[in-house]
Amino acid sequence: MWVESINVAKKWMEDRLKGDDGFSKYMDNKKSFIDEKKIWKCLKENRDPSPSKIRSIMDEVLQNKDCISLEDCAAILNVKNEDLWKEIFHTASIVKKQVYDNRIVTFAPLYCSNYCVNNCLYCAFRRENSVEIRRRLTLDEVKKEAEILAKMGHKRLITSYGEHPLSDVNYIANTLKAIYSVRVKGKRGGRGEIRRVNVNAAPMTVEELEILRDVGIGTFQVFQETYHMKTYSEVHPPDTIKGNYFWRLYCMHRALEAGVDDVGIGVLLGLFDWRFEVLALLSHALELEEKFGIGPHTVSFPRLRPAANTPFVQNSAYKVSDEDFMKFIATVRIAIPYTGMILTAREPEHIRRRVIHLGVTQTDFGSKIGIGSYRESYNEQEAEKQQFILGDTRELDEGVRWLAEMGYIVSFCTAGYRCGRTGIRIMKLLKTGKEKIFCKLNAILTYKEYLEDFASDETREIGTKILSREIEEVKKLVPERTFEKLMEYLSRIEDGERDIYF
Ligand code: SF4
Numbered sequence: 001m002w003v004e005s006i007n008v009a010k011k012w013m014e015d016r017l018k019g020d021d022g023f024s025k026y027m028d029n030k031k032s033f034i035d036e037k038k039i040w041k042c043l044k045e046n047r048d049p050s051p052s053k054i055r056s057i058m059d060e061v062l063q064n065k066d067c068i069s070l071e072d073c074a075a076i077l078n079v080k081n082e083d084l085w086k087e088i089f090h091t092a093s094i095v096k097k098q099v100y101d102n103r104i105v106t107f108a109p110l111y112c113s114n115y116c117v118n119n120c121l122y123c124a125f126r127r128e129n130s131v132e133i134r135r136r137l138t139l140d141e142v143k144k145e146a147e148i149l150a151k152m153g154h155k156r157l158i159t160s161y162g163e164h165p166l167s168d169v170n171y172i173a174n175t176l177k178a179i180y181s182v183r184v185k186g187k188r189g190g191r192g193e194i195r196r197v198n199v200n201a202a203p204m205t206v207e208e209l210e211i212l213r214d215v216g217i218g219t220f221q222v223f224q225e226t227y228h229m230k231t232y233s234e235v236h237p238p239d240t241i242k243g244n245y246f247w248r249l250y251c252m253h254r255a256l257e258a259g260v261d262d263v264g265i266g267v268l269l270g271l272f273d274w275r276f277e278v279l280a281l282l283s284h285a286l287e288l289e290e291k292f293g294i295g296p297h298t299v300s301f302p303r304l305r306p307a308a309n310t311p312f313v314q315n316s317a318y319k320v321s322d323e324d325f326m327k328f329i330a331t332v333r334i335a336i337p338y339t340g341m342i343l344t345a346r347e348p349e350h351i352r353r354r355v356i357h358l359g360v361t362q363t364d365f366g367s368k369i370g371i372g373s374y375r376e377s378y379n380e381q382e383a384e385k386q387q388f389i390l391g392d393t394r395e396l397d398e399g400v401r402w403l404a405e406m407g408y409i410v411s412f413c414t415a416g417y418r419c420g421r422t423g424i425r426i427m428k429l430l431k432t433g434k435e436k437i438f439c440k441l442n443a444i445l446t447y448k449e450y451l452e453d454f455a456s457d458e459t460r461e462i463g464t465k466i467l468s469r470e471i472e473e474v475k476k477l478v479p480e481r482t483f484e485k486l487m488e489y490l491s492r493i494e495d496g497e498r499d500i501y502f
Contacts, residue, residue, distance in 0.1 A: 023250035116162030153454030163202035186453025203251030209258035223266035227280030266300030333359025365399030411443035
């Protein structure tokens with residue numbers, strides 16, 4: 001069955017490309033924007049940076065909120081003095097606050113299919129993993145999963161699919177339509193629904209991405225996993241579709257060409273030297289900015305996690321320690337100040353607590369990563385149905401309360417893409433700090449909705465205090481008319497109206 005699938009997949013790929021390799025037209029002089037020699041040179045030439053140099057890089061970021069150069073980023077990565085790292089962590093948390101305030105966006109993953117023709121060494125869904133139970137949700141099952149998530153209070157999902165003709169773009173588009181059609185009643189009243197669906201899937205052609213654009217995709221996520229070409233070909237066998245490094249590397253170019261404005265890039269930490277990956281992520285951001293005027297909407301940085309029958313994970317030579325994980329997050333925060341940064345429930349609570357202030361803007365709660373696992377609630381030990389094993393399985397309500405206890409407001413806002421604040425427009429708003437105000441107002445409105453409809457008494461109590469604090473803050477920041485409008489919207493929410501936004 002699997003051999004047949006691989007042949008079907010190869011034919012499927014050839015038919016989709018029709019002679020176009022999907023990347024050459026974007027290359028300058030047939031040269032990729034990941035310049036490995038330059039990355040190593042930058043790391044070598046910026047060894048032992050002086051504290052004054054590092055401080056002046058940080059000052060400039062605080063002023064401009066622009067990406068820094070590869071040389072400056074390499075200098076930060078080469079810092080050895082732990083006290084100077086404390087200053088870098090502090091600056092990263094200020095950058096986060098300046099651009100994204102004290103908001104954290106939450107979401108939940110929805111795994112739709114684990115059929116996959118690829119054979120990535122680190123993944124339980126790889127085609128040669130015979131213990132994995134294969135399944136693709138029907139559209140009715142997708143809807144039922146989304147209903148459960150909407151009943152928890154989630155407004156954003158990220159759907160995930162293996163690469164396979166069974167989960168082609170038409171299937172993906174239909175899952176999005178199924179999810180957007182969901183309407184449920186809140187626990188306390190009001191209405192639950194999923195308002196933004198981000199997609200994590202295999203790279204696609206421009207035409208396929210246009211189909212996803214038209215059904216209202218949120219962010220399109222494809223992680224390069226590792227930008228280091230030799231390592232890439234070791235962990236992604238060359239006889240697979242994913243074995244094609246450049247097809248994957250240029251998929252965000254195709255997404256932006258297709259008008260999918262919000263793109264999410266990422267690496268799987270533990271495959272190669274994390275310092276190299278930071279410089280490669282920055283190169284990717286600079287390339288997208290140069291070619292399209294838009295950097296990545298989000299950067300993801302999962303660390304390798306144990307997975308069923310997947311020994312590679314235990315044997316990796318590049319595991320990232322907790323201390324280096326903190327340095328990775330802080331450096332990316334400073335290097336690409338405007339980008340959203342996603343920390344997932346792969347990480348256990350104590351790590352999430354330790355790193356969240358360094359620049360994280362999005363995280364998930366109540367997550368289950370088996371196919372159909374929200375409805376069927378099989379236990380965490382049934383690893384053969386999952387891609388990897390989660391580190392934090394707290395419910396959304398507990399997560400919202402936990403964040404409130406640390407002073408964060410959870411934003412359930414999904415207004416941005418629905419009123420055109422995406423792509424270049426949102427980049428400008430983020431860099432100038434204007435998006436902060438829209439987001440602050442919308443975070444207040446959606447938090448209020450959550451507290452009204454879904455929160456437990458305990459969460460509602462602490463959440464109400466956070467809400468009052470936010471309202472007081474916003475009063476000082478916006479014109480009187482805007483504040484009056486906010487108060488009017490809040491009272492309309494109390495009266496039962498939903499999905500009001502600025
Ligand atoms: S990482 Fe993705 S492409 Fe690779 S085997 Fe897993 S599901 Fe398939």
